[in-house]
Amino acid sequence: MNLIDSLAAVFLLLAILSVASGRVISLVRLFSLQSVVLGLIAAAVAAMTDAEHIYVVAALTIVLKGVVMPWGLRYVIDKIGVKKDVEPIVPLPASLLICAVLTVLSFYIVQPFVTGHEVLGTITKNCLPISLAVVFIGFFMMIARKKALTQVIGLLLMENGLFLAAYAVAYGMPLVVELGVFFDILVAALIMGVLAFRINRTFDSVDTTILRRLHD
Amino acid sequence: MIELLLLVPLVATFLCYPLRRRRAVEIVSLSGSLVTMAAVAYLAYRVYTGGTIDEGLLYVDILSAYVLLLIAFVGLMANLYSVSYLGRELEEGAISEVKLRNFHLFFQMFIFTMVLVAVSDNLGIMWIAIEGTTLASAYLVGFYDRATSVEAAWKYLIICSVGITLALLGTVLLYASSVSFLGEASDALSWSTLMDPQVLANLDVNLLRIAFIFVLVGYGTKVGLAPMHTWLPDAHSQAPTPVSALLSAVLLNCAMYGILRFHLILSGSAVGPGFSSGLLLLFGILSLATAAAFIVLSKDYKRMLAYSSIEHMGIIAVGFGIGGPLAIMGALFHMLNHALTKTLLFFGAGNVLQRYGTREIAGVKGLATVMPATAVLVAGGALAIVGCPPFATFLSEFMILAGAIDGGDLLAAAVYLGLLAVVFAAFLYHAGRTLFGNAGPEVEHGEVGRWRPVLMAVLLVAVMVLGLYMPEVLEEALERMASLFTGGSL
Numbered sequence: 001m002n003l004i005d006s007l008a009a010v011f012l013l014l015a016i017l018s019v020a021s022g023r024v025i026s027l028v029r030l031f032s033l034q035s036v037v038l039g040l041i042a043a044a045v046a047a048m049t050d051a052e053h054i055y056v057v058a059a060l061t062i063v064l065k066g067v068v069m070p071w072g073l074r075y076v077i078d079k080i081g082v083k084k085d086v087e088p089i090v091p092l093p094a095s096l097l098i099c100a101v102l103t104v105l106s107f108y109i110v111q112p113f114v115t116g117h118e119v120l121g122t123i124t125k126n127c128l129p130i131s132l133a134v135v136f137i138g139f140f141m142m143i144a145r146k147k148a149l150t151q152v153i154g155l156l157l158m159e160n161g162l163f164l165a166a167y168a169v170a171y172g173m174p175l176v177v178e179l180g181v182f183f184d185i186l187v188a189a190l191i192m193g194v195l196a197f198r199i200n201r202t203f204d205s206v207d208t209t210i211l212r213r214l215h216d
Numbered sequence: 217m218i219e220l221l222l223l224v225p226l227v228a229t230f231l232c233y234p235l236r237r238r239r240a241v242e243i244v245s246l247s248g249s250l251v252t253m254a255a256v257a258y259l260a261y262r263v264y265t266g267g268t269i270d271e272g273l274l275y276v277d278i279l280s281a282y283v284l285l286l287i288a289f290v291g292l293m294a295n296l297y298s299v300s301y302l303g304r305e306l307e308e309g310a311i312s313e314v315k316l317r318n319f320h321l322f323f324q325m326f327i328f329t330m331v332l333v334a335v336s337d338n339l340g341i342m343w344i345a346i347e348g349t350t351l352a353s354a355y356l357v358g359f360y361d362r363a364t365s366v367e368a369a370w371k372y373l374i375i376c377s378v379g380i381t382l383a384l385l386g387t388v389l390l391y392a393s394s395v396s397f398l399g400e401a402s403d404a405l406s407w408s409t410l411m412d413p414q415v416l417a418n419l420d421v422n423l424l425r426i427a428f429i430f431v432l433v434g435y436g437t438k439v440g441l442a443p444m445h446t447w448l449p450d451a452h453s454q455a456p457t458p459v460s461a462l463l464s465a466v467l468l469n470c471a472m473y474g475i476l477r478f479h480l481i482l483s484g485s486a487v488g489p490g491f492s493s494g495l496l497l498l499f500g501i502l503s504l505a506t507a508a509a510f511i512v513l514s515k516d517y518k519r520m521l522a523y524s525s526i527e528h529m530g531i532i533a534v535g536f537g538i539g540g541p542l543a544i545m546g547a548l549f550h551m552l553n554h555a556l557t558k559t560l561l562f563f564g565a566g567n568v569l570q571r572y573g574t575r576e577i578a579g580v581k582g583l584a585t586v587m588p589a590t591a592v593l594v595a596g597g598a599l600a601i602v603g604c605p606p607f608a609t610f611l612s613e614f615m616i617l618a619g620a621i622d623g624g625d626l627l628a629a630a631v632y633l634g635l636l637a638v639v640f641a642a643f644l645y646h647a648g649r650t651l652f653g654n655a656g657p658e659v660e661h662g663e664v665g666r667w668r669p670v671l672m673a674v675l676l677v678a679v680m681v682l683g684l685y686m687p688e689v690l691e692e693a694l695e696r697m698a699s700l701f702t703g704g705s706l
Contacts, residue, residue, distance in 0.1 A: 109426075176338070184351065195354075214454070
């Protein structure tokens with residue numbers, strides 16, 4: 001069991017735990033922890049391949065996604081006074097079951113690339129199915145939870161999965177692209193925070209199921 | 217050279233920031249759009265005469281020059297219109313001067329991100345730019361502080377961000393398919409490197425296929441392809457009208473441009489053109505069908521125009537999906553025609569909205585007597601959008617149909633024609649309901665804004681002239697672009 005694979009397993013576990021968690025604040029904590037694990041994976045990749053620019057990305061991941069963004073999310077939660085519970089649309093046990101299905105599905109889709117022919121020669125290639133699973137789980141969380149903030153966290157989980165996918169197939173993307181993606185995610189989270197405030201002000205709630213005025 | 221073009225809207229964005237007075241903001245913003253237009257025109261001329269310009273991270277070939285021209289032209293038109301449109305809202309006290317400033321600021325930023333989409337050489341940077349368009353325009357969609365606009369902005373941001381995240385996964389997989397051959401060089405995502413035939417031949421086929429599916433679903437969300445289109449009618453109907461025009465006429469084309477880049481890579485690689493074309497055709501027909509159903513049922517005219525945009529993006533996707541020089545030229549030509557016509561119609565919708573104060577089709581009667589100039593132009597626009605001769609939309613839709621029949625895609629041709637007929641009847645029925653009849657006594661007569669009909673007339677005349685006479689420059693440009701897709705053979 002090598003280091004990267006174990007970290008990736010923890011990464012997946014944290015995603016599943018966040019689907020199982022019933023409180024908004026623990027979702028934020030899990031996301032923060034998951035981002036730190038992602039940063040550690042990046043650092044491990046950097047150490048094993050002697051690619052120094054990956055250290056930059058690892059540090060950025062830990063600082064921005066592990067510390068700054070969770071802090072911002074908490075700030076929004078405190079300011080708006082979000083209630084503690086996540087208010088699932090799909091009940092938690094059923095959600096977990098669906099997560100299991102999604103994980104199996106992602107292994108089914110991409111395992112051929114990992115074990116089959118020699119497409120991917122990376123030391124991180126075992127992370128590919130896990131990253132896809134996390135993308136799916138994040139997506140599922142966006143659909144299956146009512147609160148605006150849980151949707152944001154779901155999106156951030158998807159993006160974490162995506163970064164892992166990038167490490168899995170190619171040790172991350174070119175630095176300039178990676179920095180740009182970071183910038184975009186940061187701005188997106190910021191705008192979503194502002195919008196959550198406005199939803200709260202306009203509707204006196206952050207429950208997104210009330211967003212049902214526009215229809216045909 | 218290209219970076220100067222990028223600087224123009226960016227500088228305009230920053231210049232707007234310290235300004236407070238209405239006129240000052242408008243002058244800065246308008247000059248920004250004018251200079252952008254001039255710079256794009258010069259750049260397009262250089263590309264047309266001298267061929268592709270490649271400056272490392274920035275790259276303009278004939279296809280990007282074409283998209284750039286659309287962005288700059290519709291941007292300029294929408295900017296001119298917004299001076300009158302938002303000016304009126306300011307006078308009525310619906311918005312404050314600070315909001316007007318913010319509008320122009322984000323407008324220019326939006327233009328900047330779209331220009332960046334068209335000029336990026338690196339597909340990763342193109343992704344960043346496309347996500348940037350969502351972020352820059354989210355404020356514009358939620359511009360009015362109504363409950364419905366906040367809802368539209370939230371849906372827009374969330375749905376498009378999710379879509380685009382999938383597109384990034386596709387981009388990563390494309391990167392993976394090239395890494396084994398190119399190594400981890402930073403130019404591995406570079407369009408000009410990837411299009412080298414030797415590189416194309418060595419891309420991994422299976423990874424490319426999965427990559428394209430993710431990209432099509434991802435960027436397809438922004439194009440408004442069904443079933444990922446759900447944000448589009450909300451955003452288009454809630455945004456201020458000039459922004460609706462910009463979203464519909466240019467943003468959708470920009471996202472389509474993103475898909476086309478990947479389509480070109482797949483067509484040139486060992487996968488061959490069949491795989492990506494088939495998917496484009498499928499999503500195109502699906503969008504056409506969805507849009508046709510909703511156009512029949514429309515109650516809100518801005519939403520109807522939004523569904524019509526989904527329909528036309530479907531038509532364009534069908535054109536590229538069918539393939540063959542004729543259909544591809546038709547699809548490319550249709551991008552231009554749709555942009556011109558839809559801008560015209562949204563301008564008309566803006567006039568109607570400010571005169572009648574309602575977005576309901578049933579609430580608008582007797583447009584022909586209330587606003588005769590707008591009514592004539594909207595009637596022309598409605599005929600153009602459903603593809604009546606002598607308008608250019610007829611020509612491009614017919615080229616796609618002819619291409620389908622030539623290529624032996626008879627089933628696709630039949631479905632395409634049938635759905636177009638449904639839209640034809642439904643759209644004209646709804647337009648007819650607003651044009652004729654008697655307006656209620658509470659509706660004031662006369663045009664809103666003196667110059668607006670002139671702007672609209674320019675657009676209508678353009679669509680009509682292109683329908684009757686294809687300038688040689690355009691024909692040559694379309695042929696050259698089509699040859700990119702057909703691998704140089706025409």
